[in-house]
Amino acid sequence: MADLAAEFEAERGHLMAVAHRMLGSRSEAEDAVQETWLRYATALADPAARAQIRELRAWLTTTCSRICLDVLRSARVRRETYPGQWLPEPVVTAVPATDGYAPDPAERAVRTDQLGTALLVVLERLAPEQRVAFVLHDVFAVPFATIAEALGTTPAAARQLASRARRAVTGPDVPRHTADLAEQQQVLAAFAAAVESGELDRLVRVLAPDVVLIGDSGGHFPAGRRPVVGAELVARFILGIYSQAGRHGGPLRARPVLVDGTLGWQLETAYRDGRTLRMVSAYAVHEGRVTGVFHQLNPEKLTGLPEFGPDDVWPPRW
Template sequence: MTVGDLVTEFEAERGHLLAVAYRMLGSRSEAEDAVQETWLRYAGALTDPAARARVGQLRAWLTTTCSRICLDVLRSARVRREAYPGQWLPEPVVSELPTADGFAPDPAERAVRADQVGFALLVVLERLSPEQRVAFVLHDVFAVPFGTVAEVLGTTTAAARQLASRGRRAATAPDVPRHTADLAEQQRVLAAFTAAVETGELDRLVRVLAPDVVLVGDGGGHLPAGRRPILGAETVGRFLLGIYRQAGRFGGRLRARPVLVDGTLGWQLEMPYRDDRTLRMVSAYAVHEGRITGVFHQLNPEKLSGLPTLGPDDTWPPRG
């Protein structure tokens, strides 16, 4: 095969591979690196026509190769994340609100959002071992047969089933914020949330929050975000009112834009911070039965470097 043939064949699968890698790693940049490494292995292994002919389904071969790369990354990342300052949240994929076909126009963003698992589930996946996460994502999200999952993990089919089952139980544990709302319900709930925040009335805000709501913030050591989750409607409500009350002191300099965060409705915000810095934040929400069950604040600037700067029309409260 020519180099051009290899490139064409691989590019047809890039979106799928990026979606797989992002769900395994929770980082867009690490996922892109894993896909690039997959390309290098593909180009090195399948240039020979005879070797390419022995590959039955290219997508399966590429998915297996990419998954093995991700597994190695996850195993090495455990040490880094155990030493992470404070709470760890995934690097969000932020995109514009849906167009008529329900997707953002950027093909890369569209690929990552395909087979969407949502930001809340990406947070839950951090509880899993690397092997459980790979097994769960491959089988439950992308319907990869357990035989192939076992091949990726270097184990038996029975063991692969058990690993995916453990991942499934973790994803549906009682303390996991449930997210079942479609975009229309998310819009209604966040509109009520915004109105409650604007009034500053705790009782009104609490009615929008689930009794067992959890709030998680990731400052990465750069910004204060709390070292532990905040639990319970009243505690979370007081915390949120404090944030927006403080932000309100900056008057018109608080900016916000409604966006999709890994396919669910959220906000991108900017506000002045000490030392003349600008605090940038992406907020994602889990919504179930008309209430917010999870609030996720990503403030780590290292995970928000790709965000566009908000403009003068992006005022608070955010307008959808």
């Protein structure tokens, strides 16, 4: 059992990445990985059974994917009753300490499975089978034969599911995100400066004409029930948010962070009723402009955030 546990722990990070990209919830991903461990420990406790598994990662990935598929199928009902707009639970990590936000090749390879909030939002549009096929093949390069086994279908059908998903996530209404961290930093610095100035026209110039803004509060704070679309509408909405921040008993705290692998901000201020309002903002950036703004305000999805330091104030210091 100790050997099984050691083998599994070596694959836990990979399985968490797979499960989170499929489910969009860290807590659900942790549950899926734990269930994978239970099935693994039960099925392969016999050394003879373990010896028959040549590719342990493939076996674990297939098992975890089947569990995620069941969760996705049941989650569609829960999503329909969710209050307001839905965003995934963000994975917040520190900004890498590299000059100019330009990671070396090894660091870039480590982050290849981090899709960004924009794509995670789009994945919600997909049927569960399409999402599993797309994430496994296009993100983790899993062969279609293995995907077919996870889905209980043929490799040809798995290929078609991934193809349909790929067309959906590259549709004309999907916020484009192609910028590396260096470009993201440049654009978000201009974004912060425009917000700080309070000038509508200046902020509009940082936004793409078809920019979309989505806010998820889970019903805990006021938030739009539909996306805000268009540069001027989004700019007015953002200026309204930031003009109110800090009015009710404290400064606006802010720091740059990586949100699902892309540059964003962790923010905190006092709400008008005395509660602490925490927000993680993620952005999609394409051709020098912001194409998507994603505000996560649901406190149930913002547990475990790092504490702010004395220098973490608005505007963020890069």
